[in-house]
Amino acid sequence: MFHHSGQQLLLPNQPHRSSSIHAYSLFSLTMSWLLRSATVLGAVATLILRTCLTNAEITPGARHLTIDELNGLLATETRKEFGRSADTREESAALWQHAVVYEWNKAARAEDYNGQKYPYAICHMGQNMSGYKRKLAIASELNYTTEDIHLRTIYNSQDYYCVYGQFVASLAANVTGDDFIVQPVLPSLKFMESSVDALQQMQAGYSITTLEANLCPGVAMASENHTASNDEQAMVDWIIGKLVPETLADPISDEYYLTSEEYHNVTESDGEKATERAELWKGLLNEYQESGVCAETFKTRLTWSLERAKDAETGNSQATIQFNNTGNSTQDRGCVLTLTLAIAAHPNVCSLDLRREVSTQNIIAQWITQSELENERPFFDSGLDGTGQVVSVSDTGIDVNNCYFLDNEQSPGLSKVNSLARKVVQYIPFVDDGDYKYGHGTHVAGTIAGKRSDGGGAAEGAAPGAKLAFFDIGDSSGALTLPPDSSLLEVGRPDSHIHSMSWGAEFNFYTSQARNFDQFMYENDDFLILVAAGNSGGGDAANSVGSPATAKNVIAIGAHHSYGTSNPRGGLGPAYIIKFCCIFFAGNTYSSGVIVYDKALPDEFGECDPSNGKIPGANDHDEGLLSLQGTSMATPLTAGTAAIIRQYFEEGYYPTGVKGEGSLTNPSATLIKAVLMNGAQFMKGVDNGSSGVTPVEPYDSNQGFGHLSLQNSIYLPGKTNVQLQAYDRESVIDGLSQTYDLEIDTSGGCTSKDLSVTLVWSEEASSPGCVNCLLNDLDLTVTLGGVTYYPNGLGQPDRRNNAERVIISEVMNKDVATITVTAFNLARYEQKYSLVATGCFGGVANQLFASGQCSVFECDNSKNERIRTILLCILIPLGVIILSVVVRYIWKRKSERRNEDESDNGDSKRVDVDNGNDQHEDQIRDDTFDQ
Numbered sequence: 001m002f003h004h005s006g007q008q009l010l011l012p013n014q015p016h017r018s019s020s021i022h023a024y025s026l027f028s029l030t031m032s033w034l035l036r037s038a039t040v041l042g043a044v045a046t047l048i049l050r051t052c053l054t055n056a057e058i059t060p061g062a063r064h065l066t067i068d069e070l071n072g073l074l075a076t077e078t079r080k081e082f083g084r085s086a087d088t089r090e091e092s093a094a095l096w097q098h099a100v101v102y103e104w105n106k107a108a109r110a111e112d113y114n115g116q117k118y119p120y121a122i123c124h125m126g127q128n129m130s131g132y133k134r135k136l137a138i139a140s141e142l143n144y145t146t147e148d149i150h151l152r153t154i155y156n157s158q159d160y161y162c163v164y165g166q167f168v169a170s171l172a173a174n175v176t177g178d179d180f181i182v183q184p185v186l187p188s189l190k191f192m193e194s195s196v197d198a199l200q201q202m203q204a205g206y207s208i209t210t211l212e213a214n215l216c217p218g219v220a221m222a223s224e225n226h227t228a229s230n231d232e233q234a235m236v237d238w239i240i241g242k243l244v245p246e247t248l249a250d251p252i253s254d255e256y257y258l259t260s261e262e263y264h265n266v267t268e269s270d271g272e273k274a275t276e277r278a279e280l281w282k283g284l285l286n287e288y289q290e291s292g293v294c295a296e297t298f299k300t301r302l303t304w305s306l307e308r309a310k311d312a313e314t315g316n317s318q319a320t321i322q323f324n325n326t327g328n329s330t331q332d333r334g335c336v337l338t339l340t341l342a343i344a345a346h347p348n349v350c351s352l353d354l355r356r357e358v359s360t361q362n363i364i365a366q367w368i369t370q371s372e373l374e375n376e377r378p379f380f381d382s383g384l385d386g387t388g389q390v391v392s393v394s395d396t397g398i399d400v401n402n403c404y405f406l407d408n409e410q411s412p413g414l415s416k417v418n419s420l421a422r423k424v425v426q427y428i429p430f431v432d433d434g435d436y437k438y439g440h441g442t443h444v445a446g447t448i449a450g451k452r453s454d455g456g457g458a459a460e461g462a463a464p465g466a467k468l469a470f471f472d473i474g475d476s477s478g479a480l481t482l483p484p485d486s487s488l489l490e491v492g493r494p495d496s497h498i499h500s501m502s503w504g505a506e507f508n509f510y511t512s513q514a515r516n517f518d519q520f521m522y523e524n525d526d527f528l529i530l531v532a533a534g535n536s537g538g539g540d541a542a543n544s545v546g547s548p549a550t551a552k553n554v555i556a557i558g559a560h561h562s563y564g565t566s567n568p569r570g571g572l573g574p575a576y577i578i579k580f581c582c583i584f585f586a587g588n589t590y591s592s593g594v595i596v597y598d599k600a601l602p603d604e605f606g607e608c609d610p611s612n613g614k615i616p617g618a619n620d621h622d623e624g625l626l627s628l629q630g631t632s633m634a635t636p637l638t639a640g641t642a643a644i645i646r647q648y649f650e651e652g653y654y655p656t657g658v659k660g661e662g663s664l665t666n667p668s669a670t671l672i673k674a675v676l677m678n679g680a681q682f683m684k685g686v687d688n689g690s691s692g693v694t695p696v697e698p699y700d701s702n703q704g705f706g707h708l709s710l711q712n713s714i715y716l717p718g719k720t721n722v723q724l725q726a727y728d729r730e731s732v733i734d735g736l737s738q739t740y741d742l743e744i745d746t747s748g749g750c751t752s753k754d755l756s757v758t759l760v761w762s763e764e765a766s767s768p769g770c771v772n773c774l775l776n777d778l779d780l781t782v783t784l785g786g787v788t789y790y791p792n793g794l795g796q797p798d799r800r801n802n803a804e805r806v807i808i809s810e811v812m813n814k815d816v817a818t819i820t821v822t823a824f825n826l827a828r829y830e831q832k833y834s835l836v837a838t839g840c841f842g843g844v845a846n847q848l849f850a851s852g853q854c855s856v857f858e859c860d861n862s863k864n865e866r867i868r869t870i871l872l873c874i875l876i877p878l879g880v881i882i883l884s885v886v887v888r889y890i891w892k893r894k895s896e897r898r899n900e901d902e903s904d905n906g907d908s909k910r911v912d913v914d915n916g917n918d919q920h921e922d923q924i925r926d927d928t929f930d931q
Contacts, residue, residue, distance in 0.1 A: 058108040058169050061176030064100045065121070065183045067092060073121075073155050073162060074189070075509060075769040077196055081188035081258065081277045095275075098266065099257040103184035106255070107169035110347070118347045119185040119216045120172045121154065123162040126179045131156035131775070131827040132734040138163060141175050150217035150312035153827040154767040156775045157799070161827070164350050164767065166216040187256050187344035188277075192509065192769045195354040196277070199337050208481060210355040211340060212512040213319040214768060215309075219348045220317040222308035235319075235348050242342040243289055252338075253285050255345035284338045294335035300324075301332060302339075307486055307516075314764035315519050316350065318512065320484060353512040353768045356505035356547065358480050370710050376848055378719035379644055379710060383659060386463025388650065389643040390417065390425060391448050392492040392499040393636070395441030396474025397434050400424055402442065404450035404459070405468075417469060417495045422453060426469040428491055430483050436476050440632065444502045445470065447636040448643070462640025465647075469496050473503075485516040489529075497646060497669070500639035502532045502632035504546040512768045514551035519765035521553040521669060525729070525832070528642060528669035529554040532635040552773050552802055553762040555673055559634040560683060560707055561862075573862035576687040577702060638676070641708060645675050648714055655724060657716040657843075664728060670760045670834040671728045677803055678758035678836045679713025679722075680706035681857060693863055699793040705805065707857065712756070715843055722752050723843040727835040732778065734826040740819040742837055744811050750840035757782050757819055758805040759791070761833035772800060777825040778833060780804040784817040797824065811839065 070078055082096050103118075110116035122142075124134035135151060142149060142165075155162040164185070175182050183189075199209070242252040253259040258278035267274050274282070288294055303322045309315035321343070323336045344352045370379045379385070398405060400412065405423045412418060412427035419425055424445075427433070435442045451464035469492025473480050480503055482488065489499060505511075517529055531549040533556040549556035559578045648654060649671070652662035683703045686694035696702045715723045725742060732738050744755065759780040766773040779797045782789045790796055791804035798804050808817070823831055 058104050058173050060104060060173045060182055062180040062182045065123070065181055067096050069181075070183070070189070072771060074767060075193040075771060076189050077191035077193060077277075078186070078188045079193075080196075081191075082275065098263070099186060099188075100184060102257040102260065102262060103186050104169065104173070107172075107184060107347075111168040111170060115168060116347055117166040117168050118172075119164060119166050119350050121162050121164055121181075121183040121185060121189075122151075122172075122175060123155070123160045123181040123183070124179055125160040125181070129161075130734050130823075130825045131161040132829060134161035135163065135827065137179070138175075141177075141180065142167070142171060152217040152313060152316065152767075153764070153775050154770065155772065156777070156825060156827045157772060158825065164217055166218065166347070166350075185350060187341065188258075190344045190349060190352045191340075192351065192353045192511070195352070196280075196337075196340075198354050198356070199340060200333075209323040209325055209336065210482075211321040211323075211343065212353045212355055213321070213343050213346075213349045214351040214353070214512060214515070215317040215319060215348050216350040217316060218312040220306060220308055220319075221312055222310050222317075235346060239339070239342045239346055242345070243294060243338060251285070251289065252342050252345060253282070253289075256281065256341065258282075259285060259341075281341060284334055284341070288331070288334045288338045293331070294338070297332045297335040298339075301328070301336075305484055307484055309519075310523060314522065318516070319349075351512075351768050355482075355511070355513060356507040358482060358503050358505045378716055378848065382653075382657075382716050382719065383651075384644050384647055384653070386449060386466030386640060386643040386647055389463065389466040389498070389647055390469055390492050390496040391463070391466050391639050391643050392469045392471070392489075392496040393441070393445050393448065393639075394471040394473050394488055394491070394499070394501055395444050395503065396436065396439050396478055396480070397432065397441045397472045398424060398427070398445045398468070398470050399435050399439070399442045400427070402446075403452045404446050404461075405442075406453060408453075412470070417492060419495065421467065423449065423451065423467055424470060425467045425495070426492055428471045431472050431475050431481050433472065435474070436478060439474075440478060440502070441470070441472070441474060444500065444632060444636045447633055448500060448640040462637045463643040466640065466643045485513060486520070489517070489520045489527075493524075493527075497526050497528065498639050498642050498672075499527070499529045500636045501529065501548070502635045504532060504549055506546045508545055508550065509547060510550050510552075510766060510768060510770050510773050511547040513548045515765040515768050517548050517551040518553045518762075521762050522764050525668045525670070525762065526666070528672050530635050530639050530642065531556055532632050533558050552766070553669075555638065555676065556704075557635040557638050558704065561687060572687040572693070573856070573860035574707070575684040575857045575860035576693065576862065577683055577685070577696070578687065638708060641710065642672050642676060644710070645672050645714060653714075653716075654726060655715065657714075657720075664726060668728055668834055670762050670832075671726060671836070673803070674758045674760040674834045674836045675713050675724070675726070676708065677705045677760065678756050678805060678838055679709045679711070680704075681709045681712060682706040684860065684863070697793070705803075709857075711846070711855075712838060717844050718847040721846050722754075722756075722838040723750065723841040725837045725841060729832055730821070730835060731830050731832045732821055732823040733830045734823050734828070737820050737822040739821075740835070740837075742817045742819065742839075742841070744813055744815040744817070744840055745842040746813040746840045748840075748842045749845035750843045751845050752838075752840050753810050755782070755784070755808045755811045755815075755817055755837065755839040756805065757807075757817075757835070757837045758803070759821055759833055759835050760803045761831055763802060763831065764827075774800055774802060775827045776802075776823075776831045778802075778804075778831060779820075779822040779824045780806060781820045781822075782806040782808060782817050783820070784808055784811070784815055813840075 065073070067078060067082065070076070078096075082092055082099065107116075107118040110118065122138050124137050126134055126137060129137070131153065135153070138144070138161075139149075139151065144151070149165060149167065151163040151165045153161070154164050160181070162181075172182050172184075242255070253261075257263050258275065259281045263274070263278065266272075301324045303324075305320045305322075307318040307320070309317045321339075323332075340352060343349055370377050400406070407422040407424070410418055410421040412421055412424040414426070414428065417425045445468055446459065446461055448461050449463050449466040449468055450459060450461040452460075471483075471488055471491040473482055473488075475481070492499075517531075521527055521529060529551070531551070531554050533545045533549045545556055548554070561572055561574050561576050561578060646667060649662070649667040650665050652660045652665060654662040654664050656662065682698050683696055683706055684693075685696050686702050688694055694702065699705065711721050713722075713724070714720065727740065730738060742755070757780065759778060761776070761778055763774075763776045766775060777799060780791045781797075789806045789808055790798070791806050792798050792801065811817075817837075819835070819837065821833065821835060
């Protein structure tokens with residue numbers, strides 16, 4: 001333990017664990033800092049010395065990035081910080097130029113004063129070079145040694161390669177040549193795009209505001225026996241000291257050009273108005289950087305923690321600052337917002353991110369994923385039900401007393417797994433130790449592995465033989481509070497190799513959390529994370545996938561409709577994507593949307609199946625069961641399916657489909673991911689309800705790779721469509737290739753007409769805010785019959801994704817396909833990968849469809865049925881209306897004719913009467929004349 005002015009920074013003597021900094025007293029902070037700072041006279045002398053260095057200048061040897069170039073690398077606040085609506089491009093460029101020069105000179109003064117290093121982005125634009133070779137060129141220019149300089153890749157493309165590093169100004173300025181760019185990392189470049197606006201609104205509905213400061217390469221690294229270091233102490237001193245004038249530290253305004261006296265003088269002399277963001281920061285500093293103003297906020301509302309990185313070249317340590325929003329005031333929020341500027345200005349910080357608030361996002365499901373034929377479960381029949389697997393889950397909680405989880409003999413482990421438990425082997429009560437009635441977490445857990453102890457039940461999970469390790473992150477209202485990512489991902493380890501997350505933020509960027517998930521998967525190659533893509537894509541809304549599903553190594557899960565009564569009324573069939581599902585953003589590939597189902601949910605009081613034995617209909621519940629739809633339900637279903645695939649390898653089913661005959665028994669996460677994605681099948685459209693069906697194309701932003709299909713993923717003799725060929729933990733050196741030849745063999749009776757090949761690799765995390773996040777670019781091509789096929793529906797190599805698939809249709813017996821994996825542009829010497837192929841490789845035909853049955857996806861005629869229903873709904877009333885009009889018309893005509901007939905008859909009678917009267921009158925006249 002060490003103290004920062006009364007604040008306790010707890011750093012346990014265990015490698016790679018998080019540490020906590022508790023709330024502290026600002027008064028104690030200030031006094032202890034002053035005591036450690038020698039004397040006030042010494043501090044004044046220090047200020048005088050630093051004043052003598054204020055005119056220090058430096059001339060860089062390479063140019064810096066333009067704003068346009070920077071925006072192509074990272075999504076940061078720079079554009080908003082250095083622009084205003086009246087500015088021309090030339091004025092913005094000039095402002096940016098002044099800020100960069102200011103940062104260079106500030107770093108030069110710091111070097112002269114105490115040798116302080118500052119962060120820089122260095123880019124290399126050499127032609128016909130891979131990222132790895134460009135990195136070597138940068139290292140050579142810096143006289144790089146691993147002992148004192150660390151370079152972390154932030155961007156790698158054909159055009160240029162960039163790293164973050166922390167150097168003294170003179171070393172950075174010595175980088176020269178037209179191939180190089182050296183960019184000081186200004187505070188605005190450290191803020192992720194839109195984070196400042198979000199911080200200004202943090203009072204609206206958030207219980208905790210979390211800031212994540214990603215430290216520069218090599219700062220606060222993990223070691224076998226690390227303890228709190230002076231550097232870490234100094235970092236906290238520096239940040240707080242910048243906001244407390246009594247410490248005699250330089251004010252924070254001097255650390256940032258837009259708040260500096262120099263910028264103020266320039267705008268005043270030119271008669272210009274400061275930018276909107278400059279006025280925001282200056283106003284905050286004027287109001288809140290006063291003696292004692294923020295003391296209570298810093299004392300009662302801030303909590304700090306530190307996550308140490310293992311590898312300075314691929315990861316970075318992360319400082320997390322949490323602000324308790326409960327009952328906060330405008331002053332509290334102003335203090336925290338001002339604190340962010342001090343954090344961003346610190347030379348050990350390379351980026352600063354605001355973590356957005358996260359929220360929560362199967363009997364029928366079993367047979368749809370296993371066979372696509374009603375009530376056929378060939379994998380369960382073959383002994384593949386997830387037995388031996390532990391799946392981790394983080395959600396609102398589990399009702400462990402429900403019959404699908406109940407264990408009368410063992411309790412879940414707390415600090416570690418209790419492998420003797422029947423169903424829940426670990427339960428970490430981070431928020432509380434249960435779920436709310438008909439809770440989200442119990443539903444999710446049941447979807448993965450729910451199973452009654454008596455073996456019965458109407459709502460078993462996708463992998464009922466699997467067990468669960470649970471991290472409770474939800475309270476009784478369903479609101480979520482997250483722990484540090486490393487703690488979250490450790491639940492169930494090392495027994496667990498899969499983590500299911502049915503939650504996320506509505507923020508479509510590569511965030512610090514996405515970065516942390518990628519890094520964890522990269523450092524633990526057996527661990528697969530599945531994340532719900534979200535339910536914000538209604539009306540075909542673009543870029544609706546939220547973090548952490550924006551990570552590149554995870555699988556982001558969408559959702560499609562279910563079948564029969566489990567579908568919402570009016571919904572289409574399973575071949576159609578749900579209307580509120582997610583639109584994936586270009587840049588990362590996402591796996592199959594998976595089924596929406598009628599899964600059981602136990603309530604808070606330990607209920608079980610309904611007494612009537614019936615499963616509730618869509619969005620309904622009855623006693624212990626609940627039916628829901630969405631990506632939150634699709635994700636655990638995919639996790640349960642992943643557990644079955646892992647069991648398939650571990651128990652030796654691969655490649656023959658017979659247990660115990662195989663040797664690939666320790667599959668990597670990339671292999672499981674490749675199998676899932678390789679077998680996925682394309683969808684027919686997006687069901688937008690009354691707005692109609694949106695057409696989809698292979699690999700588009702609506703469907704990614706398609707829907708989950710075990711039938712087309714792994715081999716069981718006579719029970720699946722294809723055979724599987726797998727290559728795990730292969731590697732390829734930068735600039736070289738690996739080739740594999742596969743021959744199509746239908747001699748055993750296999751009838752599949754497709755060859756599907758998928759390449760998947762996990763790589764180190766990218767920088768938060770990255771625009772093109774891929775750092776190591778592998779290329780997959782398949783050559784057959786003299787034709788070369790490219791992946792993901794493209795006519796050229798894919799430069800954005802770390803999952804690539806080629807499908808070749810109408811292949812013939814004896815065809816030979818050559819698969820090539822090329823390390824086109826790596827950021828390192830070599831890259832591991834997994835490769836799978838499915839097709840006819842000598843296996844027997846699928847007998848499940850021998851009687852002419854049809855897959856519920858292929859035979860999904862629900863769109864035509866809906867059209868027919870709509871037409872009937874239109875035509876029947878229209879017909880009734882028309883018929884009624886016709887009947888009314890006929891009746892009216894008949895009435896009119898009847899009236900006409902009656903009228904005619906009346907006229908005839910009147911004529912007769914008139915004639916009689918005339919004759920009578922004539923007779924009278926005649927008689928009169930006679931007389």
